[in-house]
Amino acid sequence: MSTTPLIDRPFVLPITGSRPTTEPATVSRSHLDALEAEAIFLFREVVAEFERPVLLYSVGKDSSVLLRLAKKAFAPGRLPFPLLHVDTGFKHPEMLAFRDRIARSEGVELIVHRNEEAIASGVNPWESGCGACCAQLKTKALLDALTEGRFDAAFGGARRDEEKSRAKERVLSFRDRHGRWEPRNQRPELWSVFNTRIHPGESVRAFPLSNWTEADVWEYVDREDIPVAPLYFAARRPVVELDGRLLPATGAPPDHELPVLERRTRFRSLGCGPCTGVVESGASSLAELRAELQASRSSERAGRLIDHENDDAMERKKRDGYF
């Protein structure tokens, strides 16, 4: 700091008048209520400060919680923005069925976007690898959908504890005209006062679940009785074993000779068949699922192969504009 010698005296807290004693909060508030309040405040703030918001709905548990929070934020009114699902063409058929059922029952506008060009040209994870396949079927598809819809704020279900490179992600993540994330463009966040000013073509990703953990999400699903995709629960499913992982049979390479096994399995997190492993499990109810989660402590994203390709796949994916 460029100082001038004029003044030099000890710094004392500028407490004027009587020292403001503090009192404990009147009623203690559960962590779920605190997290819910923070998320709903953000939904309302982003809808007020941006022109065209959209909710990225990936059919997973985080998206299901996100949708419920959005409904609560604007009830009894209608949701003031549509849902957008990026379909890679490799999604489990049960996921698509659940997606359509929810869109109807919740009475929300659902936009489904696919990178038809890449799908038609046969892009797939077995030959091009998960990273390159995601770049086409997820990242490019998402960026095209956001441009087409002229959306300037996209709500997503990403959480800071999902994966180490997300521990520093902001609640409002700024993206340049090409949807890319740059560390120096991210803004400090204090006191839930958000600087939302953007240049034309720029946009933000808003993450209302930033401070939630996987256990918080399931506890909230339980408390609010939120419908989630049945794939989360154990059932006898055809699977194959590949590189020490169990994959749903629908996710196996087309010309594989691997033996198809029958195992009681469930998905820890929902991705594309080929890139998302399943875990052997007996949890067929929410209570059993939460207990199993409590016992096993492998982080949910470990099941997704993309995170394993190398440590910084997630960060590279984020820089390119996917989530």
Place this chain on the structure above:
Amino acid sequence: MATSNPTPTEHRELLRLCTAGSVDDGKSTLIGRLLHDTDGVPDDQRGELGGPGSEPDWARLTDGLKAEREQGITIDVAYRHLGTSRRRFLIADAPGHEQYTRNMVTGASDADLALVLVDARHGLKPQGRRHLLLSALLQVPTILVAINKMDLVDHDPRVFARIRDEVAAFAARLGLEAPACVPLAARSGENVVHRSPRLAWHDGPTLLEHLESAPVGRRPTGAPWRFPVQGVQRDEAGGRQVMGSSRSGCVHVGDEVLALPSGRRSRVRAIETVNGATPQARPDEPLRLRLADELDLGRGELLVHPEEAPALTRDLEAHLVWFDQEPLKRGHPYLLKTPQLVERVESVELLDGVAVETASIVGIDGLAQNDIGRVRLRTHGPVFLDSYFENRRFGSFLLVDPVTHATAAAGLVSLSPEADAERSDDLQERFESFLHGLQADGLLASDAATTDWPERFLALGRELVTRRA
């Protein structure tokens, strides 16, 4: 004592804590140890601890971004989650190097507790004093000093006592009560989660016991009700519902309400939370208020109790913590963003600076990244804020660069001289003295008859609201 495999009971409070310390004090080791000893570390990240047999590199658990790992520095605030059967913790882990002040301030802004790390071998270094000062400046309700690496001073109680006294003396100098201190050794996990025989002379709580008992969501006593309107919604019957969360204070059905800047009054007829109706609501609950009179309210209005209206002022005195790489530019038309509205800044007068390393007030002739300066700001239109030191939840703002849109600085309102002079109860008298101010600045025709001033002010208020919409 926390069980090592917590089964989450339904009702656990969320404690937000911030940590910072100078490089090598052991902050990452401490957080890594806390995560591990309370089973917060997922199995597939345990491999990170450096294979079996080797000394676990706890710090590896907490360094995230690739760029940072390569340069070995952590640039930004990282958020960690931690849970025990009694409490859920959100840790804002600020790095301990020269990007220090702005990250530390960010971490402390919403924290219930600040954890200051001190290396027992070196005692309270400038970094530790800086961290205490910033936690105090940001009014973090509980400050806890962790005196780490006690194993390197033979767990000697005299060393702990000497440092504790150093901390108490420095706190007194700041005008702060002496923070609690806890002796521990993060690497061996002594007194972090589990007690250690070699530190048995310390009968105080372990670090985790401190974290599990520290008060959450402490409110300034008698904080006034501040409700910035986030939006307005029509229900099926066409009635208007005002959406928002109280920043501070409680609201009850039947309360009289004053809206600023419009000056209109009404009464609360009903309060809806997102989980049903309630006769009263406390701060930070998302609400929908139904008022007796269908007021034409919009975003940018502030609802208060009439007898607790904040000062109506265009002159603010505040501490600015400079964030942007671009230093303060004289005459630049910065924007001031409060929880309620955005207002143009007309002038920034530098008063003095806070030299955080020496905890002294110095003369300054500029503000650059990580500097803290006390300034007088003059805004174009009226701004409604309390002093940050009387109401931490409604006494702060952001300074935004209107050209680059960067967040230039964070502001803590110390007091507004005009506000003190105006602290008379009669809103009409203050209303007129404020208008005289506008007249003196040529913003208002001097010949305006006094009777139509409320309407004239209403027009000014509406123009303020529309310009921002």
